[in-house]
Amino acid sequence: MAQDLKQLPAWTALAKHAGAMREVLMRDLFARNPGRFRRFSLRLGEHLLLDYSRNRVTEETMRLLYDLAAARNVAARARAMFAGERINITEGRAVLHTALRNRGNQPVLVDGQDVMPAVNAVLERMRDFVGAVHDGRWRGATGKRIDTVVNIGIGGSDLGPRMVVEALRADRKPGMRPFFVSNVDGADIGWVLAEANPETTLFVIASKTFTTQETMANAASAREWLAGKLGEGAVPNHFVAVSTNEKGVTAFGIDARNMFGFWDWVGGRYSLWSAIGLPIALAIGFEGFEALLCGAHAMDRHFLEAPPDENLPLTLGLIGIWNANFLGFPAVAVIPYDQGLHRFAAHLQQVDMESNGKAVGLDGRAPGVATGPVVFGEPGTNSQHAFFQLIHQGPVPVPVDFIAPLESRKPMGRHHELLLANMLAQGEALMRGKTEVEVRAELATQKISAAAIEALAPHKVFGGNRPSNTILMKSVDPYCLGALTALYEHKVFVQGAVWGINSFDQWGVELGKQLAGDILEAWKALDPGTESESLVELVGRAQQKGRG
Numbered sequence: 001m002a003q004d005l006k007q008l009p010a011w012t013a014l015a016k017h018a019g020a021m022r023e024v025l026m027r028d029l030f031a032r033n034p035g036r037f038r039r040f041s042l043r044l045g046e047h048l049l050l051d052y053s054r055n056r057v058t059e060e061t062m063r064l065l066y067d068l069a070a071a072r073n074v075a076a077r078a079r080a081m082f083a084g085e086r087i088n089i090t091e092g093r094a095v096l097h098t099a100l101r102n103r104g105n106q107p108v109l110v111d112g113q114d115v116m117p118a119v120n121a122v123l124e125r126m127r128d129f130v131g132a133v134h135d136g137r138w139r140g141a142t143g144k145r146i147d148t149v150v151n152i153g154i155g156g157s158d159l160g161p162r163m164v165v166e167a168l169r170a171d172r173k174p175g176m177r178p179f180f181v182s183n184v185d186g187a188d189i190g191w192v193l194a195e196a197n198p199e200t201t202l203f204v205i206a207s208k209t210f211t212t213q214e215t216m217a218n219a220a221s222a223r224e225w226l227a228g229k230l231g232e233g234a235v236p237n238h239f240v241a242v243s244t245n246e247k248g249v250t251a252f253g254i255d256a257r258n259m260f261g262f263w264d265w266v267g268g269r270y271s272l273w274s275a276i277g278l279p280i281a282l283a284i285g286f287e288g289f290e291a292l293l294c295g296a297h298a299m300d301r302h303f304l305e306a307p308p309d310e311n312l313p314l315t316l317g318l319i320g321i322w323n324a325n326f327l328g329f330p331a332v333a334v335i336p337y338d339q340g341l342h343r344f345a346a347h348l349q350q351v352d353m354e355s356n357g358k359a360v361g362l363d364g365r366a367p368g369v370a371t372g373p374v375v376f377g378e379p380g381t382n383s384q385h386a387f388f389q390l391i392h393q394g395p396v397p398v399p400v401d402f403i404a405p406l407e408s409r410k411p412m413g414r415h416h417e418l419l420l421a422n423m424l425a426q427g428e429a430l431m432r433g434k435t436e437v438e439v440r441a442e443l444a445t446q447k448i449s450a451a452a453i454e455a456l457a458p459h460k461v462f463g464g465n466r467p468s469n470t471i472l473m474k475s476v477d478p479y480c481l482g483a484l485t486a487l488y489e490h491k492v493f494v495q496g497a498v499w500g501i502n503s504f505d506q507w508g509v510e511l512g513k514q515l516a517g518d519i520l521e522a523w524k525a526l527d528p529g530t531e532s533e534s535l536v537e538l539v540g541r542a543q544q545k546g547r548g
Contacts, residue, residue: 005500006368010071014064018326021056025465026431029058042312044302047295047480048487050312051470052319054431055399056327065318066308074314074497081493082304084110084265088504089362095504096263097270097489098300101293101482110265122260122275126289129240129260130281133202134173141234144199148177150192151279152222153206154214156268156350157242158182161206161279163347164272164292164485167340167476170409171284178283181222184214189221198229198238204279205241208262210248213513223253242275267504269350270489288478295482303490313487316469317494323399323467325369333391334377337404337423340476344403345377348488355492355503362500371499377401381422392430392462400468402427403484407475423470433464 005011030036030053040053040062057065069075081087084094099108099115107114132138136145151161162180165172172178179192203222207215226238235253242260243249249259260275272280273293281289303313323329332352334345357372378386380402391398402423408416439460443453471487473480496503 004368005498008068008071010064010068014061014068014322014326017061017064018322021058021061022327024056024058026054026056026467027433027464029056030431042310042315044299044312044483044487047298047474048312048483049470049472050316050487051472052315054427055319055323055467055469056465057319057322061322062309062315062318065322066314068321068498069308069314069318069494072498072500074494075308077497078304078490078493082108082300084108084115088265088267088502090502090505090507091264093504094265095267095270096265097267097273098297100266100273101296101300101486103294103297104301115263115265118263122262125260126275126278126281127286129258130278130286130289133282134176134285138202139237140199140201141230141237142199146200146202147175148179148196148201149204149279149282150179150181150196150201150222151204151206152181152189152215152218153204153242153276154182154212156271157206157208157212157215157276159343159347159350160269160272160485161277163341163343164277164280164481165283166343167338167481168280168284168288168478169340170476171288171478173283173285176283178279180279181218182214184217186221189218193222193225198226198234201226201238202282203239204282205239205243205249205252205254206276206278207242208244208268210241210243210245210252213516219252240278242278269354272485284478291478292482295479295484296486297482298479299483299486299490303486313490314494316487317491317498319467319469320373320399320491320495321498324373327397327467329373329397329399329467330370331374331376331396331398333383333387333398333400334375335380335383335400335402335423335426336377337380337402337419338408338476339379340409341403342379345375347485348377349375351489352492354506354509356496356499356501357508358499358501358503360501362502367499367501369499371495371501380426381419384422384426388426391466397466399466400427400430401471402468403471403473405473405475405480409476427468427470429462429464430466430468431464433462433466434460436461 036053037051040057041049041051043049077087081095082098084096086092086094088095094110096108096115099119102108102116105116108116133146139145151158158180165178181189181192205215205219223235226234236255239254240258241249241254244261246256246259250256260278262271262274262276266274273296277289303311308314320332334348336344352375353372359366361367377383391400404420404423436457439457440453443456473484493503
């Protein structure tokens, strides 16, 4: 039986070190070392910088964390993933989203077969299709050019592509309007259809199995709407699919030649790099999609090749483990200071929480330590006026990842300077805090009574010593966004490898799906009864019948 994680010498050394670090103040660390920023920051060329100096870490902390990574064979596990080994043991699958962006085109073998020819073939089909839509060779049933693309998917078939398309608004092709529909609530598809012109709208139905309940319900509504406007014969001109189920796709009315496939080694939350990224390419052009792949590939090579103390994903992942497991901080706030990245935290919620929200390890036993932190976030400066009160003065510290571009893609007066000043100030405030002595001295200058100072002072104290990382991008362009997204994917991998869990299955989402199906079938079988029976009572009866 494998040794318990908490019994490893590397883990126990960190636990002992954490005891000595709990009372250490970061403001003192900065005061003693004016070069702290340079020592505790890393770069990916000119594209990304990770500043982790505002964490309660020293040279000794980092040495012990890198020792832990070595003890858990993180580098070897990463090589196994890139090499196509079946590291998703519960589903018997390889994990090869990295092959989708393998711009060096090195062979990647699964069961002895190189997957790269198939990957490249799908990319070429995407290139041809996107070009046909943009230059007008692909037209709607009435001969009009496509100007609206509606992606219908859910989970990874929605969150990743939506995040990228929103972030790269500056790169959108003129005249192209992208929309995304995911929620089975009819309002989601209904509002989009209200804005769409059936003659110029293309629907991309994204579902690996082509049976996903929410996606197929929305797809059926879109098909009914289009056929009602233009007739059944118009469907092939206005629908394409991203799927592996050719039979289901053709039964829906989509020509199999307009189906873009992918493979079982592409997990949903890592799939934006595959044909699931078709709406990205349609929105920004295939060249932009390739630049996104190139940025991610650069981070892949860095993750594999950089020494531990220069490795951005490894370091970011280990800092997260230090904060969660040794300092006891169970959440992470991801705050992008760029409006385009307003869906970035939502994408990361799935990448992180669906990957590492596990209470069982690879060996079938509980890991014995906290895994899967709660991830949340909103753009700055909006978040400062929402939940930063808790982050600054709440009883449990919440580590923060601040993300910002050095260059704005939409410059407007001095807005970007104001934006960056706010971000830098928030990180400084979280680190430095404000002592009661400082508060009292400040209040004393306001010429208020001693009694008022006594009453106000406790409320204005900031404990500080709260950790944050700052990630600076050159700009939110396709290349830098690809690198940033891959950085977080590999961070999640690092943490899963240390915790000894399978980051690539998601059995926790299955039970709810199954029960929803049972309840839906029970609901169909019910007699609605009299008109006086309330919907609440009907729902209660369906739930009870579903339990049976």
